[in-house]
Amino acid sequence: MINSPSYSASQPEQPHGAGAEGAGPGQALPPPPPMPPYPAALPRMRWWQRHAVRVGLLVGLLTVSGGIILALVREQTGTHGFLVGLGLALLPVPLLLAVFRWVEAVEPGPWRNLVFCFAWGACAAALIAIVANTLATEWLVGSTLEPFAGGDEPLKPDAVGATYVAPVVEESAKAVSVLLIFLFRRQHFRGLLDGAVTAGLTGAGFAFTENILYLGNAFGRDQLSGDSGMASVTAATFFVRIVLSPFAHPLFTLLTGIGFGLAARTPGRRRVRRVLLPLAGLLLSMGMHGLWNGSATLMGPFGFIIVYALVMVPVFGLSVWLLVWARADVLRAVRAHLPAYVAAGWLAPAEPAALATMN
Template identity: 65%
Template sequence: MATFPPYPTHPAGPVDGALRHPRWWQRRWVRYGALITLLALSGLVILALVREQTGTEGFLVGICLAVLPVPLLIAAFRWLDRVEPGPWRNMLFAFAWGACAAALIAIVANSFATRWIATATADPSSADTLGATVIAPIVEESSKAAAVLLVFLFRRRDFTGIVDGVVIAGVTATGFAFTENILYLGTAFGTDQITGDRGIASVTAATFFVRVIMSPFAHPLFTVLTGIGFGIAALSAERQHVRRVLVPLGGLLLAMSMHAFWNGSSTFGPYGFFAVYGAFMVPAFGLLTWLAIWTRQRELRTVREELPVYVFAGWLGPAEPFVLGSMRARQMARDYAGHHLGKQAARAVGQYEAYATSLAFLRHRGRRGRAGADYVVRERELLAELWKRRQVARPAMEYAARMSAPPRPVYGPPVPYGTAAPYGTAAPYGTAAPYGYPAAPYPAYNPYRS
């Protein structure tokens, strides 16, 4: 009989045997309460400032128009994050930080710096140009990067690679652009109210076309460079301190440079904006979109390559690496569970897929010597979560494998279940797993049994 590695036991407690209670400021509810209060106050202040500049009517018009691209951008980043979906609270924090805290910092700092330059140089026009091309990119990209840094430091388990950096940075920038668009669109509407312009020739229509139709991806595009830098740092080993610091700084500097180039396009002549948009922004957007999708496919390949070892050990079924490495098969498994067992079962299968993906990424980092000191503990936690959901997930995984696996050519009679198929012989489902590793029957093994 085949033997399987024993399930690691949970530690009995702290190493020194003493229970350590966190101080009051270290408790989770205190940190969450302080963060929510900070963001709420920032939101109230920024709403008051924007309403003061646009007026009540302009403020309402600005909100209605600025919100239009937000669902599309959030859906795009959520789609990108489907391989190993991060918790919603991280995305909510990122959006709230961008829309409230980062926007407040940018408005206050940009206004102060522009006024100081105008006073020092006695040239308001040059102060506005310098503020838009130099001060604004530095202040805005730094304030948005703070959200990525906070998630990287305090939600390290949820920040494991480039896709996570792209998603957090992109959602933060989406929130920032939302607030900024309210200000610009509301101000444009106020101008039209004064001049009496209406229709497509109005300032509001022109602002809406440039900021919402042509370039809704501008701010996310800049900040994603910072997110890529933090994503590379997350993939680096903990001992590579210099790389983990310099690469995010390099991404931030690139984001500032691209932002400055975009803001300065209006000074390049009457057609400078359109030239920069067509020759620079659109290709850069296409390149980063390709990079994000390629990274997503690479993550699926990592899942297929890393999980077979858990099939050999008996933790996963023989077809599960194939199912977990295909987004279409994953969806089929969730649909099967939801149709036959209900929404709660579909949710459990989705959680099973997420935990298995995290397990694959953890092992990938461990093989490359980039895992943290809690590698063994984290692996044990993920295996325990998978084992809790195995009864619901296994039938759904098997169904998805049967429906999505390509048909195999039959060169001879099939062999019995559980035996290896000789070369050139078609093996029935469950005998040979995809991608070349042999299948073993899932053991009747209870990890909680001593």
């Protein structure tokens, strides 16, 4: 290679090709760069770390717990009561699924997450509740509260369990599904909408199994007493649980989901806040659940109506407003960021306004 007249001797020789013919007279080619080290073999994945194994274990857990909880419910209600309760409990499920799917339509997540949440509430959380509620209530009534009971009026285990035990056990069991999605599907858990949908579907699954139990037992009592028609226990239970308050369990767990959703929007450096927000949402869900369960037993004959009108309906309305605002906030973010793509020529001027609407 012939050096140009402007080439400085102080500059290193730049080889033009491989071989001696690329070097100038009396000049040697620079040594080749060292070869990169051969990459070490990746550590072998343990069998329990494989994705297929984890999915199989999770599906097996939900399947086994679902079979056990259905067997326990059928044992308590009888076959006929179980079938009647199952048919009636299925009625609000499509509506609830459609509502939560509509909520996340602005940034939909994968179906497998939604199926997992509903199955966890209907199978795993329900099984935990039906076992732990009984054990915790017996322990609480028998060893802790019995010394404080009045002499003439014994403690009612059903009232104690429904008001103080069930809210803690059930909301904690349902919150596990939200926590699992938050930890292991973090890319699909971005804010309030994702927290609300995962929590609401978990509550809907739990309510489905619980409705089978309550409606099946009500049908069994009607069969024993010979009652039927609109005045039956089954009709009253159906009106209260399916018509009047199908959103009760989803609404309780929704508060936990909002806490996780706010934590997802919190910067990572604020670790204390990221922990306290889900705990605050969980405590609110427990408190509201306990108030709802105890309204009929602790507040007199009109307690249910008072709590329903003054607490449940306003909180439900506030939650709906919050979710609608969160959807609009996502669309506002889309509308604010897309003009940069118009300036780059990737989008037409009219497209950002169209893409920032649900249509």
